[in-house]
Amino acid sequence: MFTDRLYKTAKPIWEASYHHPFVQGIGNGTLDIDKFRFFMEQDYLYLIEYCRLFALGSLKAHNLQTMTVFADLLHSTLKVEMDLHRQYAERIGIEKEKLEQVQPAATTVAYTSYMLNVSQRGSLAELVAAVLPCTWSYYEIGTRLHEIPGASEHEFYGEWVKMYASTEFGELAKWLKDLMNELAEGKREEELKWLEDIFVTTSKYEYMFWEMSERKEMWPIEINS
Ligand SMILES: Cc1ncc(CO)c(N)n1
Numbered sequence: 001m002f003t004d005r006l007y008k009t010a011k012p013i014w015e016a017s018y019h020h021p022f023v024q025g026i027g028n029g030t031l032d033i034d035k036f037r038f039f040m041e042q043d044y045l046y047l048i049e050y051c052r053l054f055a056l057g058s059l060k061a062h063n064l065q066t067m068t069v070f071a072d073l074l075h076s077t078l079k080v081e082m083d084l085h086r087q088y089a090e091r092i093g094i095e096k097e098k099l100e101q102v103q104p105a106a107t108t109v110a111y112t113s114y115m116l117n118v119s120q121r122g123s124l125a126e127l128v129a130a131v132l133p134c135t136w137s138y139y140e141i142g143t144r145l146h147e148i149p150g151a152s153e154h155e156f157y158g159e160w161v162k163m164y165a166s167t168e169f170g171e172l173a174k175w176l177k178d179l180m181n182e183l184a185e186g187k188r189e190e191e192l193k194w195l196e197d198i199f200v201t202t203s204k205y206e207y208m209f210w211e212m213s214e215r216k217e218m219w220p221i222e223i224n225s
Contacts, residue, residue, distance in 0.1 A: 002184035002192065003177045006132070009196055010203040014137055017207045018144060022214040026161065027145040029154040036157075037092050039213035041102040044085045046209070048100075049112035051077050053119050053131055060124040069175055076172070084163050091156075106219050107212040111205040118198055125183040125191075129198040132176050137206055138164045139173040 007014075017023060022039070025031030054077065057070035089099050104112075119127035142164025145151050152161045163169065184192060211217075 002181050002195075003132075005192075006129075006180070006196060006199045010133065010200055013200070013203045013207055014133075014140065017137060017203075017210055018141055020207070020210040020214065022210045023141055023145070026157045027148045027151050029151070029157055031157065033092065033156070035213055035216060036088075037094070038216045039209075040085050040088050040092075041094070041099065042105055042108045042209070042213065044082065044089075044099045045102060045104050045108055046112055047077055047082055047085070049116060050131070050134065053115060053127060056116075056119050057124065057127055057131075060127060062124065066124075066179065069179075073172055076168070080168075081163065084159065087159070103218070105212055105217060107205070107208050107217070111202075111209060114205065115202060125180075125187070125195055126198060128176060128180045128183060129195040130202050132180055133199055133203040133206055135169075135173045135176055137203065139170050142166070142169065 022031065022035065026036075051074055054070050054074035058067045058074070061067040061070060085099065086096055089096060115130045118130045142161060145161045146165035152158050152165065154161070180195075184195065187195075
């Protein structure tokens with residue numbers, strides 16, 4: 001299966017993400033809330049762009065069934081996943097409206113611009129190769145953290161773990177994997193390699209997103225405006 005190949009190639013990056021101090025901090029409940037706040041703010045901006053990818057997925061779909069699932073992905077990201085961020089914002093004391101006005105950090109801009117660029121100029125297969133590490137790796141991280149005793153009951157980080165370990169989220173990842181395999185069928189090695197490169201690149205960006213959040217890194221240079 002093509003997704004087995006993708007998984008095998010990106011595995012060292014995914015492992016580094018899982019073992020990243022930020023991710024482990026969510027799992028054992030010791031993560032500094034300020035770092036989590038930074039992450040959730042940037043992630044909210046990230047998800048807005050991620051939603052645009054799902055809208056593009058509907059646009060590029062070859063049949064109504066695929067079109068419908070992308071519409072579902074769009075809807076559940078906007079309504080369910082982003083509700084998690086809105087709820088955390090309320091708990092941390094950030095106003096809902098403020099969430100959309102946060103300044104995007106360098107890595108957030110780089111990651112979302114890359115994903116959108118690849119998806120806009122490419123076919124549906126390229127779009128799926130770009131989004132697959134996002135959904136799939138969060139589900140993997142969620143389910144692995146869920147196995148840590150107490151992680152999903154943690155009074156602050158528990159909700160986050162439960163969201164990404166949920167069967168609903170897992171189904172979306174599974175559906176994208178199945179679609180990736182379907183679209184890879186009959187493609188030449190050169191094309192498969194290109195899809196693999198995209199998958200590896202967004203996997204690296206996923207790692208960079210954890211690293212950026214751990215460091216609360218914005219831009220190397222700022223101006224007062
Ligand atoms: C950066 C990032 N990747 C993937 C997901 C999963 O939707 C997310 N919320 N944020």
